[in-house]
Each structure stands twice: as C-alpha cells, then as structure tokens.
Amino acid sequence: MSRIYAIFLFFYCIAIWSQTTNVAPVLQATGNQPYCAGTSVKIATSMTITDPDDLGVNNIFIQISNGYVQGQDLLTLTGIHPNLGSSWDATAGKLTLFGITGQPTYTELTAAILDVEFSNNSPNPSGTRSFSISVGDANYLPSTGHFYLFVPNLGITWTNALALANSSTYFGLHGYLATLTSLDEAVFSGNQASGTGWIGASDEQVEGQWKWMSGPELGTALTFTYWNTGEPNNLNDEDYAHITAPGVGLSGSWNDLSNTGASSGSYQPKGYIVEFGGMPGDPVLQISTSTSLYIPQITATTDGSSCGPGTVNLQATTNQGTVNWYTSATGGTPIATGNSFTTPLLNTTTTFYTVTSDCLNSPRTAITATINDIPVLSVNPVASGCSGLSTILSATTTAGVVRWYASMTSTQPLFTGNQYTTPVLNQTTTFYVEADNNGCISTRIPVTVTLLPTPNLGPDETINVCANRSASLAVFYPNATYSWSNGSTTPSISVTQAGVYQVTVTSAANCADTKTFTVNHYPLPELNSLLINGLDMTVFMVENGDFEYSIDGVTFQTSPIFHLDEGGFFTLTIREIHGCGLLEIPFQANVFPAYFTPNQDGINDSWSGKGLLISASETLTIYDRYGKIVFEINPRNPSWNGQINGQLAPADDYWFVYENKTNGLRQKGHFALKR
Incomplete structure (x- = not known):
C-alpha cells in the first residue's frame, strides 16, 4: 500500500511541476546578406521559434544592435499579416511586432520576421548592421550576449537604483546596474536605450578611483570609460556614474553626479539601466538570436597621372565582389574589371567610375586620370649683376611652379617662385632653374650672373660742426649720377642743419651704392640763468652741450656748480670745448644779512x-x-x-x-x- 502511495505522489508532483514551470522559447535565425544603396533587404533568410509548452508570445522585438544610423536606417514589416501590427522606435532602432486581436502564434511571428526588411535612405551607406531578434523587451547586444533594459524612475537615487537593479530578473537571468566595458556596449546602451540614467560605476570608496559596484565586474577598476568632455569633475560629492542626457555634450557619454543628482533639468536622474547576463548561476537562454548584413562598396581608390599624353594606372578596392570600371557615372557597360585598370592613351584629364559587382546599381565612385602638361620654361641664361649686391633673376613657365637650385643635381631648391633674389654676390655665379607641374619636370637650365663694378663710397660718416657753421658732404665716382636725400644731384653739398643725409651714386652700368652722413651740431654757449642759493651758484644753459665754466678766467671746470666764498663782483666765463664760442657774463653775488x-x-x-x-x-x-x-x-x-x-x-x-x-x-x- 505504501509503495502504491509513493508512486502516486511522484506522478502528482511531476504533474504539478509541469503545470507551473514555463520553458523559455528558443530562437534561431540565419542571415548575412549584402545590402545595396537604394534597395531594401530581408534581415533573415531563416527563422525558427521552438517552445514545448506555448504556442505564441505577445511581442517580438527586432533591433539594429550594431552600426545603427538614426535618421537613415529603417526596419519595416512587409507582406500580408492580418493578425499582426508593428511599431518603429527611431531612437532605439527597434521594430516591435505585436498581435492586433490577441496573442499571435509563433507561426505567425516567424513568417512576419522573415518579412522584415532593412533599408537606408543615404545614397552612400557604409559599414555593417547587426540585428537582434528577441521575445523580451530588453535590448539584446549580440557581441556580449547580454540584455539591457532602461527602467524609468524620475529622481531615483543611485543607491536605490543599485538595489532595485540587483533584485531584478529577466527570464531567470540576474540583473545588475549596467557595467559598460566596451565602446560597443556604451554606444548601444547610451544611444539606443529608451532613456538615460544611472549605471554601476562609482568612486565613493576612494576619490578618483572608479570601480564597478555591481555585476560580474564587482569591485574591479574601470578599464574602459566613456566620459563626457570635462568629466568626471568630482564636484560636490559627485561619486556616481550617470549616462548624460541627450543634447549635453557627446551623445551617450557619462558624467558623475551626487547620489541624488539634481532636482530638475538635464542632471536629474530619469531612471537606471539594468544589465542581464554573465552572472554565476544564470540559465543558458536562447530567447534572442541575431543576423547581420554588409554593404558592398568601393573602399579605397588611387588616382593616377601622366606627364603629357599617355596611359594612366588607376587602383580601386572593394570589400565584396569585383571592381567594375566605367566611363560614365551612370549606364553603359564595364570597360574593365579588377582592382587595377590601365587607361587607353589619354591626351586630357579624364574621369572614370567604379562600382562593386555585388551592388551594380549603387552610386559609382569617381577616379581621375590626370594628364599634366610638361612645363616649358622661359629664362635668359645670361644675367648681369652688381658686385657686392643681390641680383634679381626672373623666369616664367607655361604650367606649374618655378624652382631655383644651386647646382644641376641639387634636390633642395634655393627658392620657389618666378623671381629669385640671390644672396650678395662678389664673383660670377651660376644658378639653375626648372619648372615643376605636379611632378612633371622641365629641363633644368643654368643661369649665369656676370658681375659689374659697384661704386665703393666707403663707410658711413658722422660729421660734427659748430651750430653757426656749415658742413661739407662729398663723394666722388667717375661717370656716375648722384642723388641726395635733400634733392641735390651734385657730388658734394653744403648743409647748415643737423640731421641725416643720404646720397645714392649710380654708375654707368646702373650699379648703385648708398652712403649715409650724420651731421651733428655743437651748440653755441647761451646762458639761460644763474641761480645763487646762499653762496652756492648753479649755471643754467639754453642747450646742453660740451661746456666748461670759470669765475676767475683761469681755472675752468665742466660742472656748472660753484661755491662762492663771499659776495662781490665776478665774471662768469663759459666756453665750448670744440671751439664753438666763448661767453663772458659779469655779475654781482650779493650778500644778504641772516x-x-x-x-x-x-x-x-x-x-x-x-x-x-x-x-x-x-x-x-x-x-x-x-x-x-x-x-x-x-x-x-x-x-x-x-x-x-x-x-x-x-x-x-x-x-x-x-x-x-x-x-x-x-x-x-x-x-x-x-x-
């Protein structure tokens, strides 16, 4: 009897367990198709959903989980599916499939997934796209195999968010405040989540030492960060990481906040991001699957050129298929295939076009074969210059630029330009000139500079004369013309004013030299006043100069200050030391009672x-x-x-x-x- 009861109890428990345990569905998809600009392509080539205890599910979520370009990429449900509807979330890059009248069956959902198509409105899309297909509303990232869910909760503190995230589950997976350890994760969670909020990093233990405070990375230092510009700034106990609100700096980046954050505005917490996956004891789930597509395109091109008429070699590479070459941007048939193309003989610059064979209708990429003219140089090979001076050499070219060299084989130019000013030359010197038109080089031509004698006027002079006398300034060079700064044209001039005078002497060979005369005046002695303070006398002159002073006519001094032993009649004698005059002033030094x-x-x-x-x-x-x-x-x-x-x-x-x-x-x- 007891044995019969035990068997009955065993089968009863099995029945009860089978009625209360819901087995998660298994999703499997394949697909890695090419996508060509201006078209649409199905995201999956096969799709199965296996569930031993359910016939359907309320929703299927399909998200562009990698490479998403908001404003260009789009997922669309095509075909006829009378019991299903769809909605597109452009922020998350996610398409949701749902039942219209009730829960859709797996058969209906599978057929709908196979009819979901990707399109892009850019004329030149690039990169790859990954798609995650999931039965849950959390975002699935194929590169990590984890799920990410934004939980809205306005004003929640970081510590409360940490506790709530750690107590969350998702199809048996243990949740934790998100630990974003790669750019892939950071961009996906920051840009494609339905909101922004707390993540699991903090430096509350040691200021400036940021660690992950949850999940499999608990207690480890951050090896990857995605801080916004100027963050973290560690102000006012800002020890907790938060995904920055949209429109504030780098999209999806992080900033540090205090445990409570701001009470309003961009720095008020709007919720938190829970990550599922990677925790010890987590079940192995297949509630998500992924597919991808790639965009065949020309990835690199190399233009070519020729000096004068000739053939030109052009290069192009593609990430998929074969490079096709055309003579026009649209239409026509390929004139060649392959990564390398040698043009026929060209007389003028010509543009060719390439496209990959896997996307023949995509916009073609232009590659230019440039025909550069070989420059023709015009220059006088013989030039004359003046000894001891620089010489200006001139050359012109039909195309490109002119370069001047010190020798026939020099590789480093002395100067680039049509007019070259040589250094000072004291002997006959040869320079070399060529023209360069985008690497097409003319013949290098020698230009010899023959020197003519230059007038030698000697060093500049300084002449000092008394203010009441004139100064004679003179130079001489045979068969030359003279040009003075005061307008005179004679070899010599007489000046009465102090100042700077210049003369330029030009020889019959048109070589010129300039000399400068500086004329200084010695001022004549002219008394301004005498000041006697007690028996101390000071002499003040109208102009400062080289004067000597005496009150006895015998002993002279350079100082204008005298001490008088007593009052009386005196004669003050002032003389200019260069012989420019003498002045005698009789005066009486009065004695005043104390x-x-x-x-x-x-x-x-x-x-x-x-x-x-x-x-x-x-x-x-x-x-x-x-x-x-x-x-x-x-x-x-x-x-x-x-x-x-x-x-x-x-x-x-x-x-x-x-x-x-x-x-x-x-x-x-x-x-x-x-x-």
Whole structure:
C-alpha cells in the first residue's frame, strides 16, 4: 500500500511541476546578406521559434544592435499579416511586432520576421548592421550576449537604483546596474536605450578611483570609460556614474553626479539601466538570436597621372565582389574589371567610375586620370649683376611652379617662385632653374650672373660742426649720377642743419651704392640763468652741450656748480670745448644779512642786500613761510622795516628771491626777523 502511495505522489508532483514551470522559447535565425544603396533587404533568410509548452508570445522585438544610423536606417514589416501590427522606435532602432486581436502564434511571428526588411535612405551607406531578434523587451547586444533594459524612475537615487537593479530578473537571468566595458556596449546602451540614467560605476570608496559596484565586474577598476568632455569633475560629492542626457555634450557619454543628482533639468536622474547576463548561476537562454548584413562598396581608390599624353594606372578596392570600371557615372557597360585598370592613351584629364559587382546599381565612385602638361620654361641664361649686391633673376613657365637650385643635381631648391633674389654676390655665379607641374619636370637650365663694378663710397660718416657753421658732404665716382636725400644731384653739398643725409651714386652700368652722413651740431654757449642759493651758484644753459665754466678766467671746470666764498663782483666765463664760442657774463653775488631787529634802536632796524642798490632791472621779493609776498624792495623802497601794511610783522623766518633781468642772475635764501 505504501509503495502504491509513493508512486502516486511522484506522478502528482511531476504533474504539478509541469503545470507551473514555463520553458523559455528558443530562437534561431540565419542571415548575412549584402545590402545595396537604394534597395531594401530581408534581415533573415531563416527563422525558427521552438517552445514545448506555448504556442505564441505577445511581442517580438527586432533591433539594429550594431552600426545603427538614426535618421537613415529603417526596419519595416512587409507582406500580408492580418493578425499582426508593428511599431518603429527611431531612437532605439527597434521594430516591435505585436498581435492586433490577441496573442499571435509563433507561426505567425516567424513568417512576419522573415518579412522584415532593412533599408537606408543615404545614397552612400557604409559599414555593417547587426540585428537582434528577441521575445523580451530588453535590448539584446549580440557581441556580449547580454540584455539591457532602461527602467524609468524620475529622481531615483543611485543607491536605490543599485538595489532595485540587483533584485531584478529577466527570464531567470540576474540583473545588475549596467557595467559598460566596451565602446560597443556604451554606444548601444547610451544611444539606443529608451532613456538615460544611472549605471554601476562609482568612486565613493576612494576619490578618483572608479570601480564597478555591481555585476560580474564587482569591485574591479574601470578599464574602459566613456566620459563626457570635462568629466568626471568630482564636484560636490559627485561619486556616481550617470549616462548624460541627450543634447549635453557627446551623445551617450557619462558624467558623475551626487547620489541624488539634481532636482530638475538635464542632471536629474530619469531612471537606471539594468544589465542581464554573465552572472554565476544564470540559465543558458536562447530567447534572442541575431543576423547581420554588409554593404558592398568601393573602399579605397588611387588616382593616377601622366606627364603629357599617355596611359594612366588607376587602383580601386572593394570589400565584396569585383571592381567594375566605367566611363560614365551612370549606364553603359564595364570597360574593365579588377582592382587595377590601365587607361587607353589619354591626351586630357579624364574621369572614370567604379562600382562593386555585388551592388551594380549603387552610386559609382569617381577616379581621375590626370594628364599634366610638361612645363616649358622661359629664362635668359645670361644675367648681369652688381658686385657686392643681390641680383634679381626672373623666369616664367607655361604650367606649374618655378624652382631655383644651386647646382644641376641639387634636390633642395634655393627658392620657389618666378623671381629669385640671390644672396650678395662678389664673383660670377651660376644658378639653375626648372619648372615643376605636379611632378612633371622641365629641363633644368643654368643661369649665369656676370658681375659689374659697384661704386665703393666707403663707410658711413658722422660729421660734427659748430651750430653757426656749415658742413661739407662729398663723394666722388667717375661717370656716375648722384642723388641726395635733400634733392641735390651734385657730388658734394653744403648743409647748415643737423640731421641725416643720404646720397645714392649710380654708375654707368646702373650699379648703385648708398652712403649715409650724420651731421651733428655743437651748440653755441647761451646762458639761460644763474641761480645763487646762499653762496652756492648753479649755471643754467639754453642747450646742453660740451661746456666748461670759470669765475676767475683761469681755472675752468665742466660742472656748472660753484661755491662762492663771499659776495662781490665776478665774471662768469663759459666756453665750448670744440671751439664753438666763448661767453663772458659779469655779475654781482650779493650778500644778504641772516637776520635783522627792527626795534628802532638804530642797529639792524631794516633789511636789504649789503651795499645793494636796486635798479629798475632788479627785483628783491620777500615771502613769509607760507609763500605769501610780504614786501618788494625796489628803487623807491630800498629796504624793509619789518612792517606789513603799517603793522609790525611777527618775529619769524622769511624768504627772499633776488632777480637781475640783465644777466639772468637769480639769488634766493632766508633770514630771521627778531624782536
């Protein structure tokens, strides 16, 4: 009895298990077709869906998982499928197949997948495309075998996103916050997801040391990064990686945010990306399959050229098929096949066109066979120049550029251009000239420069003369013309003004030399003023010059400053050391009392210069300590009695200035009024 019960229980459990366990379908597809511009091609050549316990599924998702070009690529459901509809997501590059009235059968979905076609609106598409076909809504990347799902959740923190991602499952696969370890993954997840949000990288443990904090790469350093420009900037505890919002810098790139991110705008978290696949214990699933296509095209071309009429070799390569050569951009029949084509004899530049045999209707690629004219050079092989000077040589060409060389075999040109200015030449010298038209070289022609004598005017001169005398400037060269900077045309000129004078002497052979004369004037001695401060005298001249000074007529000095032992009559002698004049100025150095006591006792009751008789050409002005005039001594008031406007001036220090307009003498000092 117990044995019968055990057998019954075993079969009952099997029945219950079979009723509750849903086996995932197995998808298998093939397809690697060529795609030609302007056409459409089916993405799969065969497709099967095997599921032992289901007859259908709600949706099939077909995505361009590699090489997708938004705005150009398109997936379209063709054919008649009455129970199915389709929708195209241009951002994700994904086509969704769904039932119209109910769940579609695998038979209907298989037929529909085989009718999905790829097209591209560019006249010259390139690259390859990979397609993932999946029963789930997560994006499938064939290169990793993983699934990627964006989960919208406005304002979610990184730590909450990490926890929710780690608790997610997808057909038995364990989820984790995405770890994007290649450009393939980064572009696919960043550009083709339905939104942008958190990924699984952080440097919260050590600032600047970014690690993956989830998935199979948990705890490992980032060996691949896709940071936006200027990121990561590590500002304000920004320790968590986030895919940048669209329109902010590099599309699909990363930036670092704080755990919460911004409260609004481009840096507010919009959700997170969960990756499925690669975790220990994950089941082996075949809920996705993939196909691909390639675009046959001309991948490289090499133009050719010929110097003058001739044949030209052109090169082209293709990634698939054979290169066909044509004489026109459209129509016609091939004139040759293969990667290399030698043209017939050409007299003019001609364009040929290529296309791969696997896409004969694609736009053809132009390749040019250039016929360059062999240049003809025009130059005088004999030239004349002036010794000690540079010479300008000229040449013209019918095509290309002119190059000048130092020898017949030189490879490094001295100059490129029609006119070449030689270095200074002191002997007969030969140069060589040729023309180059895109590698087509003319015959190299020697040009010999024969030198003619150049007037030798000697070195430049500096002439110093007294300001009241003229300077004679002269040069001489036989059978020559003269041109002075002041307009004169004679061999010599006489000038009275200081300055720079130039003369150009041109020989009968038209060789010229220029000489510069600099004329400096020694100024004549002219007194500006004499200043005596106490018994210290300073001489001021109208112009600075080379002057010597004396007050006894015997001993001269270069300094204009004298110390007078006492007042009295003197004669100041000034002479210019180059003999440009002598000046004698008689003057009186007045002695002024250091104080006076205007107290009406008959002693020092008034103040003036000792023995000074003020004339109409002299002034003696007295100032208080604030610079205010308190009295002026003149012929009518020969001394000061210590009063200001009839009032006694206070005892204090006062200042005076004596001026003689006849000889420019000026004395100043101070004295005390005592009471």
